[in-house]
């Protein structure tokens with residue numbers, strides 16, 4: 555089985571899950587809030603309803619920056 | 626899913642607008658939001674020179690990219706903070722972007738030019754790292770703009786940043802800070818005008834913008850950011866937003882529309898201090914030596930070193 559390789563960031567690490575899987579259920583399974591991340595499949599941004607096929611390269615990229623010094 | 630505007634395959638959902646957009650329409654939406662913020666708040670006048678405060682992260686690079694696309698004369702300024710594992714890759718992203726867009730990037734390195742870094746400066750000046758960092762960046766952005774003849778400094782603060790700061794200010798009822806929390810801070814008295822053209826865009830949108838434009842940015846966070854209060858406010862707002870999409874934009878937008886004018890008095894009262902040029906660096910200050918030069922001196926550096934910025 556090929557599986558789906560998922561790159562997580564901050565810190566950078568990789569996990570593998572079984573495919574095919576829908577983006578929203580992958581996020582739910584890994585405990586991510588949909589609005590806090592972008593999902594990039596084989597280099598392309600996808601919406602929550604997309605289905606991720608076996609053998610895909612996925613990145614879950616957090617979008618929340620915390621670097622707020624005093625303004 | 627299809628694009629609400631043109632029926633092409635959608636790549637982004639924007640929940641607070643209850644819409645999904647394709648790449649083309651989404652990029653147009655982002656530019657429109659920035660253009661509208663600039664117009665609504667008189668951020669940048671025709672022919673004015675803009676200095677973009679660039680960190681190498683998604684917001685500042687998206688901002689710089691959009692300002693260039695919108696036809697503004699925009700250079701970038703990057704401050705090397707000397708933070709291990711973070712500053713080097715951030716600088717690389719800023720430089721790569723500048724090269725790709727053939728834009729001018731002014732670089733100031735704290736260690737090389739002032740003899741300290743964020744950690745040593747914070748320790749010497751008895752501040753939190755983010756406080757020393759913020760003070761240093763603000764000072765250098767201001768000086769670089771004034772000495773380089775720029776009309777406006779643009780920073781990448783987005784809607785989520787502003788909403789989180791507002792929540793923090795409201796939780797303390799810090800009226801002075803609230804009064805100053807504007808998308809535009811007018812210049813004068815030796816300070817440059819400062820603008821935040823991304824206030825109408827959420828940070829998920831600026832990140833998506835970068836991905837769709839092929840802009841490589843610093844994804845990994847600054848190690849000093851972990852667990853700070855600002856992140857907690859963002860998390861809290863994120864939970865509210867999940868139940869009521871759009872709540873964040875209303876919270877901040879209505880603050881600007883309804884509360885900000887009423888608060889103007891609070892800032893007028895606070896703004897009574899008499900400013901004079903710092904004898905060491907020339908920046909306006911109300912104390913004998915400005916806070917930046919004090920930090921540099923305490924850290925054993927030389928505040929008299931000039932920020933090397935010149936007009937083109």
Ligand code: SF4
Pocket residue numbers: 620621622623706743754755756758759847848849850
């Ligand atoms: S997290 Fe703090 S130290 Fe790091 S860049 Fe942001 S303000 Fe500076």
Ligand SMILES: [Zn+2]
Pocket residue numbers: 628629630631632633646647648649650651
């Ligand atoms: Zn479209």
Ligand SMILES: [Zn+2]
Pocket residue numbers: 903904905906907908914915916917918919928
């Ligand atoms: Zn000074």
